[in-house]
Amino acid sequence: MKIKFRKERREKQTIIRTILTSLLFTVLALAACGIIIAASGFNPIEVYTKMISKVFFTGRGIRKMLDASLPLMLCSLGVALTFKMNLNNIGAEGQYAMGVIFGGAFAMYGPRIDGFAGILMLAVCCFAGGALWALLCAIPRALWDVNESITTLMLNYIALIILSYLCLGPWKAAGQNVGQTEKLRAGLELPALGGAKVSSGIVIGVVAALIIYMIYKSTTLGYQMSVVRYSQGAARFAGINIKRNIILALVISGGLAGLAGCLQYAGVSQRIMEGMPNNAGYTAIVIAYLSKLNPLAIIIVSILFAGLQNSSATVQVMGVPTQIATMIQGTIMLFVIAGDYFQRYRLIRVKEVES
């Protein structure tokens, strides 16, 4: 007798099953990474304990984690917005950099407006920078059907090269060896939240997530986007302007990535540095996927991923390379993709009797 399996499509997907399968496969992914860590001569349990304890169980660790989650959160919200329409914006990294560049230009050459109005204008500039960078890909995509994955990605490299040129050249702070600008003037800094020493950017991030959630749930735009996602034909037939929606989604997405730059610049680092996005734009893709594009889930997953990223620095003293964070992210994503199969299908054992 041979044991065989037959797959059967599940009628519906429940939230609990989604969460549980994702969690289960995340744990499996961590186990797989543990094997790789052990193979390169470290004790995986020691590495994991150290990573978790320093970041998730100390006040300082949690504060830093929340701060680090800001750019991830906004970039993922933007990326998820385009994924919702079957567009792939892989350019959050570059849009982030462009946002920072526009913000920096405002802070350095713009009118000296401080306080709330100043911060608001800084945010608008950053948003505009990211949006403009995304627009360069949105127009060819909407009008001539040019694959946006390639164009957005290539613009990442260009934006990062411009950023490093500015940080090492005209914007370089005097007397510094590293490529970074002068400190942002105090009037433009985002205030810390109460006495908690956490940047108030977290409020902006959460509010942005809620707004996007509301847009999905209860506006015409959100509805039109979901129609475009499932069937372009149906959307066209219903009189939805597909081109407009494509451009809008990519531009808002880019703007959010630019805003991520603003929060990092005005809220956390206060300086613009070479290579400032630090892979946030790519991590955002993983986060958006793991959150199933749900803005509220993105908040939580970004915070956890920020913790993961910070924790890689804590094990560096043991000689573990910092790339451990990216490796774990990639492995988690591979495993959760595999796990999604079990959300879509159930396997049923079929008994085959030999005649």
Place this chain on the structure above:
Amino acid sequence: MTLIISLLSGALVYAVSVMYAGIGETFSERAGIMNLGVEGIMLMGAVTGYMTAVSTQNLALAFLVVLFTGAVLGLVFAFLTVTLQSDQTVCGMAMLTFGTGLSGFLGKNVAGVAANLKFENIAIPFLSDIPVIGPILFQQNLLVYAMYFIVPIAMFYIYRTRYGLKLRALGENPAVLDAGGENVFAMRYGYIIFGSVMMAISGACVSLGSTNFWSSGMTAGKGWIAFALVAFSSWNPLYLTLGALLFGFISCLGSTLQIYLPNVPTEIYSALPYVATVIAFILATGNFRKKHTAQPESLAVPYDRESR
């Protein structure tokens, strides 16, 4: 004159390093599978090859390890996209993140370590004595020479053999092949793994070819340029060669121009290949007049027997 020779021979080396990945991706996409993880697989190929070279000082073994790495990653990708029918874009991004992270993690110990072992340039007797052409075409390493044969073979395979016909059908309409009694799943597995092995060789071109070191993320977007070139070349290896040579020329142009125009910031030269890719890609693949594109009909569509 020597300048032109060094420029063109540099362009050729650059072109070959993206062509392996490009041809791999061409076969993969012809089979209907879009592999966005080129960059990640290249990095993995580059790092495993380099690590083996450092620890064993055996080039043949290093190359075998590169092939093996490519095959394993291809197998994983094929399992996710063919067997589990997952979204290929998402899988590609996962492969990219995984490859980038793991290569950086594994390669930490060999970053900055000199292997002093690479595919050396071999001058072919007589041919390399031809003026101009000789030093450009026939004083290269084995990986470049192999490419001289791979392109015609790939062209012949895709357009002139029975297998090539099936390959093209696989990307256009796999259901027809299935009805004809072919094993669609096995064929797709095969082509994905082949493609992935080729991408890993591209990585070896970077770490064991002209440049002989390892640093995290050293391919610097070459995988993406290869990916763009595939659509740019209408899934045709011969056009891919021309495109790759063009890009090789553009990216090597920077270092030459720098000698004549020292006042221009070097960043402009390093941005050139990316700017050129975007512009060329938009012009080549843009649907300006509703023209027919050569994109395989079933590209990125998982084949599911139930929904036939």
